[in-house]
Amino acid sequence: MWAQSGSPVPGATVSTPAPASVSVPDPAAAMPVASPVPDDAALTINPAHPLTVPATTAATVAHPQASSAVSTSAAGTTAPTASLVEVPEVAALVRSLKLEGWQLVTIPKTDGDPERTAMLNEFGCKNTYTAAFQRGQRRIVAMVYCFGSSQGAYGAYNLLRRGSSTVIARGDASSEDDQSVSIWKDKCFISVFGTSEDDDESKEAVNKIANLISKGIASHGELPQIIMRLPTLDRVRGTEKVAMGPVSARRFFPAPSLAALSFANSYGAGIADYAFQAPLRERMKLMIVDYSNSMSAQRAYEDYIAAIEEQHPNVLPGESTQRTIFKAANSYMMCELRSQRILMISGARKKNAPLILSRQIL
Numbered sequence: 001m002w003a004q005s006g007s008p009v010p011g012a013t014v015s016t017p018a019p020a021s022v023s024v025p026d027p028a029a030a031m032p033v034a035s036p037v038p039d040d041a042a043l044t045i046n047p048a049h050p051l052t053v054p055a056t057t058a059a060t061v062a063h064p065q066a067s068s069a070v071s072t073s074a075a076g077t078t079a080p081t082a083s084l085v086e087v088p089e090v091a092a093l094v095r096s097l098k099l100e101g102w103q104l105v106t107i108p109k110t111d112g113d114p115e116r117t118a119m120l121n122e123f124g125c126k127n128t129y130t131a132a133f134q135r136g137q138r139r140i141v142a143m144v145y146c147f148g149s150s151q152g153a154y155g156a157y158n159l160l161r162r163g164s165s166t167v168i169a170r171g172d173a174s175s176e177d178d179q180s181v182s183i184w185k186d187k188c189f190i191s192v193f194g195t196s197e198d199d200d201e202s203k204e205a206v207n208k209i210a211n212l213i214s215k216g217i218a219s220h221g222e223l224p225q226i227i228m229r230l231p232t233l234d235r236v237r238g239t240e241k242v243a244m245g246p247v248s249a250r251r252f253f254p255a256p257s258l259a260a261l262s263f264a265n266s267y268g269a270g271i272a273d274y275a276f277q278a279p280l281r282e283r284m285k286l287m288i289v290d291y292s293n294s295m296s297a298q299r300a301y302e303d304y305i306a307a308i309e310e311q312h313p314n315v316l317p318g319e320s321t322q323r324t325i326f327k328a329a330n331s332y333m334m335c336e337l338r339s340q341r342i343l344m345i346s347g348a349r350k351k352n353a354p355l356i357l358s359r360q361i362l
Contacts (some may be wrong), residue, residue: 020350050071061132068263084127087146089214090188094129094144099205103134117249120157122245133205138196142209145189150221155204155242157184159190161253165238171214172221173249178203181210186221226270229341232359239273243287253287255333255346257307262300267290274357282353287344288361293338303335308335315351325351334358 028113097182107130133140145160147153152172161184163177171185179202180193192210194202227240227330246259250269263269269289291297305324312326312333322337328346334354336343343361345354 009319019317022182059360083147085148087127087129089133090127090129090144090146090217093213094142095217097131097142097209097212099133099140099209102135102140102205105132105134107139107141115251116159119245119248119251121158123155123159123242124148124244125152125156131209133209138194138199138202138205140192140202140205140209142192142213143190144213145191147187147189150186151224151242152244153187153189153221153225154184154224154227155244155248155268156189157182158241159248160189160190162193162352170210171217172223174214179206181206182299183210183214184221185217186219188217198314207264224268224270226268226288228270229288229290229361230272230286231274231362233360234274234276234357236273236275239271241271242270243269246269253285253344253346255344256311256328257304259305260300260304261342262303263289264301265296265300276353276356280350280353280356282350283346284345284347284353284357286357286361288345289342291340297337297340297342301335301342304335304342325354 040163124147127150128146129144131142145153147156150172157173161175161182162180163175163182165175168174170181171183171190172181174181178180179195179197180191183190185261188195190210190213192206192213194206196202224242226242226249232241241248241252243252243263245263246261249258249261249263249269249271253269269287271285271287274282274284274286276284289297289300291300301322308324308326312328315325315327315332316323323334324336325332325334330349332348332351332354333346334344334348336345336358338361343358345357348354
């Protein structure tokens with residue numbers, strides 16, 4: 001388990017059940033064209049909308065104000081039935097949103113990317129709250145994703161955020177482009193976006209709603225410990241990611257047999273890119289998986305090496321029982337056991353390049 005600060009509790013034993021499967025709408029999904037709503041129409045629609053999920057996901061999600069059973073088929077497997085967790089303060093915040101001169105509307109939610117939904121479930125998504133506004137043909141959509149931990153919300157932020165990092169401080173981290181604002185704040189990921197391009201009025205409305213939501217969430221989160229363990233030297237800024245299961249690990253760190261790493265017995269993984277200019281010109285990807293104890297890490301390391309050696313030759317046979325370098329296509333990949341952590345480095349063109357990066361890791 002994690003301590004209040006996000007750090008592992010020393011000596012704790014982790015036995016993590018399969019995450020509850022919650023079908024989550026896509027913040028970047030195209031919204032259907034609807035008939036214009038007159039600017040002077042009465043404000044009669046509650047912004048706390050039901051989450052409508054297409055039948056292809058085999059899920060049923062109730063109104064945000066009630067708990068509901070969910071049974072979702074993600075990545076070819078059927079997850080156990082679980083209840084959505086109500087987050088009263090966020091539900092009340094979204095329900096109270098108002099935008100002067102804009103009509104509150106209901107929009108259907110779509111889940112066009114089952115892999116993304118599976119990753120959000122790995123991150124521990126508890127519920128999603130949505131409010132939408134329309135003025136003529138303009139639309140603004142605000143979505144707040146609630147997670148069981150600040151680390152999960154940070155993972156979702158890096159997965160779903162749009163645009164580049166902002167100069168304006170919002171939440172614990174934020175980014176924006178011409179049509180959207182993305183914010184990570186404690187256990188929430190906030191996405192506010194509009195449908196009109198090069199529209200100053202819509203952009204102003206997006207910023208206003210984003211600021212209202214961010215200020216309405218009082219708590220703050222800390223950068224996950226698994227990210228803070230990544231070395232800063234030669235790290236490519238903005239490539240930091242969190243993986244909390246095999247689906248998110250495969251998305252951010254493409255490598256074979258990652259399911260053998262037993263993420264269920266870990267605190268998750270920190271991932272980033274590294275660019276070297278000297279002594280070797282290399283661009284590599286690093287993943288550090290943090291386990292509850294050294295025995296769990298040892299078992300995961302042995303399982304992974306056994307799985308990978310069936311497909312790729314070990315270029316360091318017999319040299320070490322805690323470090324293995326494989327030749328994969330036109331690059332090298334290293335797997336190394338460090339006490340209760342496993343280091344994975346991929347993308348190296350030279351066999352010795354992963355060793356240079358691994359020396360930076362304490």
